[in-house]
Amino acid sequence: MSTPLEASSSEQVDDVSSSVSLAKQIRRLWQGDTGLGPILIGLLVLIIYFEARTSVFLSAGNITNLFIQATIFILLGMAEIWLLLMGDIDLSIGYSAGIGGAVAVILTSTQHDWSWFIALPLGVLACVLISVVWGTIVIRLRLPSFIVTLAGQIGLLGVLLYLINSQGNTGGSLPVQEKVLYDLVNGDLSPVATWVVIVASVVLLGWIILRSDQRRRSAGLEAKPMWLSFAKVIALAAAGVLLAIIFNTNRSSFTFLNGMPFAIPIDLGVLAAGTFILTKTRAGRYIYAIGGNVEAARRAGINVNRYRLLAFVFSGFTTGIAGLLYVSRLNGISTGIEGGTYVLYAVAAGVIGGTSLFGGRGKMIHAVVGGLVIATIYNGMALINVSAAGLYMVTALVLLAAVVVDAIARRSNSSSTN
Amino acid sequence: MTLTPEPPTSGVSEAGYTTGGSGVGVIDKEQLLSLRGIAKSFGPVQALKRVDLDVPPAQVTALIGDNGAGKSVLIKTISGIYPASAGQIFWKGREVHPHTPRDSSELGIATVYQDLALCDNLDIVQNMYLGREETRFTQLDEIKMELATKELLKDLAVSTVKSVRQLVGSLSGGQRQAIAVARAVMRDSELVIMDEPTAALGVSQTAQVLELVRTLASRGIAVILISHNLNDVFKVADRIAVMHLGTLVSHGPIANYDVASAVEMITTGASSRVPTNSPNGD
Numbered sequence: 001m002s003t004p005l006e007a008s009s010s011e012q013v014d015d016v017s018s019s020v021s022l023a024k025q026i027r028r029l030w031q032g033d034t035g036l037g038p039i040l041i042g043l044l045v046l047i048i049y050f051e052a053r054t055s056v057f058l059s060a061g062n063i064t065n066l067f068i069q070a071t072i073f074i075l076l077g078m079a080e081i082w083l084l085l086m087g088d089i090d091l092s093i094g095y096s097a098g099i100g101g102a103v104a105v106i107l108t109s110t111q112h113d114w115s116w117f118i119a120l121p122l123g124v125l126a127c128v129l130i131s132v133v134w135g136t137i138v139i140r141l142r143l144p145s146f147i148v149t150l151a152g153q154i155g156l157l158g159v160l161l162y163l164i165n166s167q168g169n170t171g172g173s174l175p176v177q178e179k180v181l182y183d184l185v186n187g188d189l190s191p192v193a194t195w196v197v198i199v200a201s202v203v204l205l206g207w208i209i210l211r212s213d214q215r216r217r218s219a220g221l222e223a224k225p226m227w228l229s230f231a232k233v234i235a236l237a238a239a240g241v242l243l244a245i246i247f248n249t250n251r252s253s254f255t256f257l258n259g260m261p262f263a264i265p266i267d268l269g270v271l272a273a274g275t276f277i278l279t280k281t282r283a284g285r286y287i288y289a290i291g292g293n294v295e296a297a298r299r300a301g302i303n304v305n306r307y308r309l310l311a312f313v314f315s316g317f318t319t320g321i322a323g324l325l326y327v328s329r330l331n332g333i334s335t336g337i338e339g340g341t342y343v344l345y346a347v348a349a350g351v352i353g354g355t356s357l358f359g360g361r362g363k364m365i366h367a368v369v370g371g372l373v374i375a376t377i378y379n380g381m382a383l384i385n386v387s388a389a390g391l392y393m394v395t396a397l398v399l400l401a402a403v404v405v406d407a408i409a410r411r412s413n414s415s416s417t418n
Numbered sequence: 419m420t421l422t423p424e425p426p427t428s429g430v431s432e433a434g435y436t437t438g439g440s441g442v443g444v445i446d447k448e449q450l451l452s453l454r455g456i457a458k459s460f461g462p463v464q465a466l467k468r469v470d471l472d473v474p475p476a477q478v479t480a481l482i483g484d485n486g487a488g489k490s491v492l493i494k495t496i497s498g499i500y501p502a503s504a505g506q507i508f509w510k511g512r513e514v515h516p517h518t519p520r521d522s523s524e525l526g527i528a529t530v531y532q533d534l535a536l537c538d539n540l541d542i543v544q545n546m547y548l549g550r551e552e553t554r555f556t557q558l559d560e561i562k563m564e565l566a567t568k569e570l571l572k573d574l575a576v577s578t579v580k581s582v583r584q585l586v587g588s589l590s591g592g593q594r595q596a597i598a599v600a601r602a603v604m605r606d607s608e609l610v611i612m613d614e615p616t617a618a619l620g621v622s623q624t625a626q627v628l629e630l631v632r633t634l635a636s637r638g639i640a641v642i643l644i645s646h647n648l649n650d651v652f653k654v655a656d657r658i659a660v661m662h663l664g665t666l667v668s669h670g671p672i673a674n675y676d677v678a679s680a681v682e683m684i685t686t687g688a689s690s691r692v693p694t695n696s697p698n699g700d
Contacts, residue, residue, distance in 0.1 A: 219561045222581065280557045285540075289548055292537035299535045300549030301520060360539035 036369055039353060039402065043373050050380030057383055061251030064261060068185055068329065070368075070375030071263045075322035076342055077349030077367030078274055082315040084350055085278075086291045086308060087359025088145040090134060092152035093127075093319045093346060094339025095160055100127040100323030102163045102333045108178035111167070116180040124320030130156065131316025135309045153340060161335050173334035176327055184266065184328035188259030191248040197265050202240040206233040263325055267368070270321055274364040277314065287311050291359030345374055348395075352402040373398060447511040450475040450609060450640045451496070451527075456505035458491055465491040467664045468505070473609065478631055478641045480651040480672075483661035484684050489644050492661070493611050496642075497529040498522040528602030529611040534594055538587030542579060543567045545586050546601050566604075574600055574633050578626065592623025596630055603639065610634055611642045616650055628654045648677050662687035 050057040076093055083090050090096075104123035107114040114122075134152055138145045164174055176182045189197060209229050216223040247260040278284035286307040289297040298304050327333045351357060352373050353366025377398060381391045446452065451473040458466040466488050473479050483489050494500045496507065498516035506513050509525050516522040519529070536545050543564050552559040552566075567582045576596045579589065586597060595615050602610045612631070616624040631654045634641050645651050651658065652672065659669035660683040667687045679689040 215561055219565060221561060221564055222583075282551050282553070282558065285544065285548075285551060285558065288540060289537045289544075292539035293535070295533075296535035296537050297548070299519065301523075302549050360537070 036354065036365070039369055039373065042398075042401070043369065043376065046373065046376050046380065050376070050383065053380075053384045057380055059251070060246045060249035062379065062383070063246050064251055066372075066375050066379045068261055068263055069379055070371045071185070071267055071325055072322060072329070072342065073345050073349045073374050074267055074368050074371035075270060075318055075325060076346030077353070077371050078270060078364050079315045079318035079322060080343070080346045081350045081355050081362050081364060081367055082274075082287070082311045082318065083145065084347070084355050084357060085287050085359060085362050086311055088138065088308070088311075089149065089347065089357075090131065090145060090152075090312075090315060090319075091149040091343050092130070092134065092156050092339075093315070093322075094342035095153055095156035095337070096127050096130045096316070096339075097319050097323035097326055097342070098160050098333060098337045098339050099130065099156060099163065100124060100320040101327030102160060102174065102323075104178075104181055104324055105174050105176055105327050105333050106163065106167060108176075108181055109167070109174065110177050116178050119178070120181065120324055123324055124317060127320035127323060128313055128316035131312040131319065132309065135312030138312075139305050139308050153343070157339060160333075160337065160339075164333065164335050172336065173332050175332040181324065181328055182331065183262060185261060185263045185325055186328065186331075187262050188247075188257070189262065189265070191259050194247050194260040195244050197260060197268075198240045198244045201268060202233075202237050205236060209233055263329075266321065266325065270318055271364050271368060274314070274318070278364060283307060283310055288360060291361070293360075348399045349374055352399060354402075370402075373402075446472065449473060449508075450510060452508040452511075453492075453496070454506045454508070456492070456495060456502045456507070458495055458500055458503050465664055466495065466502075469661075469664075469666045471659055471666055471669060473640055473642060474657070475608065475640050476635055476638045477656040478635050478643055478654050479657045479659055479669075480655035481642055481644045481659050481661065482646070482648070482651060482680060482684060486663075487661040487684075488664040489661055490613065491664075493529060493613060493642065493644065496522065497527060497611060523605065523607070526606060526608040527611065528605060528607035528609070530595075530598045530602055530613065530615065532613050532617065534598040536586045536594060536598060539585065541585050542571075542582045542589075542597055545597060546570075546604055548601075550605070567600075570600055570604055571596075573637075574603065574630060576600060576626075576630065590623060591619050592626045595619070595623075595627050599627075599630055599634070603634065603637075607639065609640045609642065611644075613644045614646065615643070616645065616647060624650065648680055651680070652677060660684060 047058070056062055076097065079093050080090065100123040102123075103126045104116075104119050106112060107119035107122060108116055130152070134145065134149050137143060137148050164170060164172065167174055188194075209232055213223045213226070213229045244260075247264075248258050250256050250258050278287065286297060286302050287310075289300070289302060290304055290307060294304060326337075346367075347357075349367050349370035350362060351370065353363075353368070353370035355362030355366045355370075374395065377395055378391065381394065386394075449472040451471075453469055453471040456466055456469040456471075457464070469488075469492060471492075481489050481492065491500060495502045496516070498518050498521045501515070501517045507516065508514070509527075514521075514525060516525065516527070522529070537548065540548070543560070546567050547563045552562045554562070564582055571577075571579065571582065574596070576593075578596075579593055586594060589597065599610060599612070599615075615627050615631070619627060628650055631641055631643060635656070643651070643655065655672050657670065658672055658675050658680065660667050660680065662683065665687070668683055668689070682689040
């Protein structure tokens, strides 16, 4: 209210680092841009706790394992975020992923023997089609997605059982018989390729960060202080190097096993694509707008129905990828799949990361952080021999804490900025 | 958007006049917007009865009247939300038929409703460009949009926002109003219709919004301002149009009115001191 526009902007352009105090920057970093601060600290606390309880926790083998465990939460979480951003939800993605995976397993089985590069995309396509059906019903009939996909959850379990049982007397499970599908999670990059992927990701991301700062600065716009961007890039590089070293350490006690699991670059790719669409394209902007104020979006001339359906398509695509990794990790698909539980963890991953359940606020990276938190709890609790009862209760507490922290942060955020 | 004249809708002429009969001949090409014989009924309820109104460019026309007088229906007719049952709308001397909000915004008519239609979760720049983002190699060109937004807000003397990257949800009522108006201006609107822009604002914010209204007029943009607050009206308006029970009872330059006569017309539909419904008031 008090600072004129020109004054504040020109000051910060002229001398960014001195006019913006360090404390202010830290506060901004905390609540504004990423909003990931609290949850990252929470993750760190969990890690320290588990490492203190058992030294196995931070071994290379366990960390790699943890990332693989997190993959399914991360991917399903990203699938859910597409919809959460618009205030929608899809309760069926757990079983939808199962169907996508089952399609890939069945088509590549020795009985049908389709090539993997047709069968795997068809598995993903199945999930996209399922999402399009839900999306169309929700949008055309103006029904709440919660109810439509709740019905969908039950129906898809039926479809999945039908698919599995249609393959003859299988005892309720189908094994993966195709090497590529099996390797999605169980295969590893060579150590050199691991380094290449990590270095390439860090360089690309660093370039994007510094380049966008540079463009803002040369256009005379307020930009984050240079040191902050460099600090970010350095932190990124450090994390990358650390991960590469961990992945390239031998993690098998009786043979030799190292390299980054294929699942990690797949996660990164989906994350990058989703983030790009959400932040750099009109489609992403409109998805946020629809989640924020659907009437305003409509009056701005946005074809609301089209972009809602598009979000369902993206969600289905991500679900399909998750399904492939799911069957790869379990080395098959069985009628015992806990699709209902997975979908709740997917929503939890998004919310723990900081995505709002009410639409309009969230990022793809939230699913990654939230998924890692859930996987950390799972993994750590198992290592220190906590019963399933304890595990569920702790997971519930973390989810609750995330929602509380989020609500408090949002309240202080809206009152501190004016 | 059809610009070809349509035959006037029949069946609504029970009010005792023929639509468009005399209207075409008296259209003043100098007027930005001219309404002739505009009527609107919802079933048996006649919300507008034969309204004739001229809106000149670069002036602030205040549309006043009691609740239910038909102000909102009239502006919704102009902005294409409720197409008129009868009558003609002329835009720069040409007859037009806005049937949807998009039709009217393509003409250059922007309507800022009370709810402002802003997305609280998006920042100022994102709201300003919502639905018509600038792109560069298919990617959003944030820098271009941010520079243009800053430039426009500076032009409109909206100096109270700290950063154009602030979320709209964190802005005050007056600032939000300013952003909604700035968005209308950015879309090359020649007529901005504002529905009770100061209704929910405090004193200093009201002053800011009124100042913004004057800035618009000085940039050559016509403004139709609906307001219940006669103080505001007499501060900013060049012309006044008074509605009473669905008819336009009087319109003319503000100099012809004072608060007492305006109140009289709002409540009774006539005033002992002002000649009613004089075409231009002079």
